[in-house]
Amino acid sequence: MSTSPLPGDASNDPSDHQTGRFVRQPNGRVRPLSPHLQVWRWHVTMLASILVRVTGGALAVGVLLVAIWLMALAFGPDAYAVFTGWMGSPLGLLVWIGLTAALAYHFAGGVRHLIWDAGEGLTPKSANLLSTASIAFAVVVTVAFWAGLFMTGRVVL
Template identity: 60%
Template sequence: MSSSPLPGDASNDPTDDQTGRFVRQPNGRVRPLSPHMQIWRWHITMVASIAFRVTIGAATFGAMFVIGWLAVLAFGPEAHATFAALAGSPLGLLIGIGLTWVLFSFMLNGGRHLINDATIGLELKPADLMSHIAVWGPFVLTAILWIVLFATGRVSL
């Protein structure tokens, strides 16, 4: 009869553990490793959390973009015209669309966190709903905004 190893069992030294599920801590105790992404089933709240972290990094890029634009303004009309041409290029529009998604994602995920910090919506169904809004809402809002910009002639290729 085979039994699974127990963390406190002396015969289950981490060096003998063939499963890789246990580790010897600095205090000498054998403890199980924390669950990993391969163990947990993907859930919408995980996706929302990861998306929020991605938007924080992308917002840093967006801030550098704005600082670059302000720096270009200081160099005069010719430099600004060059920057405006780059911003109006397909690559510039792609960056603009991406930064719009980042803004909407940051706003919706930030709102989700603000609501959760008030201890509201922490049950499974409301948490799932807010996570779905935070994950899919930025795509919808970005598409609507850019469709309006293109339809009104504010932006063109």
């Protein structure tokens, strides 16, 4: 049998507790607050999930930068020179390196989800391994890509 208080019953109202673990909903019901991150211990699959969302947002910004690049290309040599001057600066290169890492990780996270959607890699050990591998993949691809650009002289500081 439920021991939750009736609406208006002030004698047994959990929202009056000093712990702050309860809240009164707009419909009058008293509910416990979600423990969220206070209870859960961080692990690599949580990090991987959060990184997929963050890299998705970063790639949305990256699409805008690519659109600006194409517009600068369409507006002529002067506009293109201004854009390449900004994006060729150390700060611009940092942005491009970050977008490369975001693209590599988002791709790896998508592959990880495809594997999970196929019903494979769902045990905690293999899920942790796939998550760690997707992070490592993004780091290796990003470093290799930009090292190749710098070593061939296509990008200079």
